[in-house]
Amino acid sequence: MARIKAIWAIFALTIVSVLLIPLQWLAVRFGHPLQRKLPHLWHRVATRLVGIRVQLVGVPERGRPLLITANHASWVDITVVGSLMPLSFIAKSEVAGWPIFGLFAKLQRT
Numbered sequence: 001m002a003r004i005k006a007i008w009a010i011f012a013l014t015i016v017s018v019l020l021i022p023l024q025w026l027a028v029r030f031g032h033p034l035q036r037k038l039p040h041l042w043h044r045v046a047t048r049l050v051g052i053r054v055q056l057v058g059v060p061e062r063g064r065p066l067l068i069t070a071n072h073a074s075w076v077d078i079t080v081v082g083s084l085m086p087l088s089f090i091a092k093s094e095v096a097g098w099p100i101f102g103l104f105a106k107l108q109r110t
Contacts, residue, residue, distance in 0.1 A: 009049045009050050009051075012049050013045070013050075016045050016046075017042070020038055021103075023038055024107045025107060028107060028109065035109065036086040037086055039082060039107070040085065042082075043078075043079050043080075043083040046083070047079050047083045050079075052076065052079065054080055054084070056084060060084060062085070068081065068087070082108075088109045088110060089105070090110065091105055095110065
């Protein structure tokens with residue numbers, strides 16, 4: 001049963017990604033406000049599909065610039081933090097050349 005759930009989650013996340021990647025590319029290319037909201041949507045969907053329950057304690061400040069620092073331990077951290085609010089990440093320059101992850105990083109304006 002766990003294998004079926006994993007296959008379903010990967011399939012659903014692939015479909016969501018295939019639908020959102022062209023939209024995000026266009027939003028970034030033309031400076032549309034959706035360029036901040038689509039990655040947030042993707043992260044929210046991804047956390048739900050893989051069964052991650054996010055519990056937020058407190059409220060992030062939205063009325064001024066905000067820098068969030070976190071001890072990044074795995075890919076889950078990016079998905080969880082990205083699901084909380086529209087934001088951009090900072091990554092080492094090598095990430096841009098990574099297959100798939102480099103594309104996601106560029107589309108999220110990392």
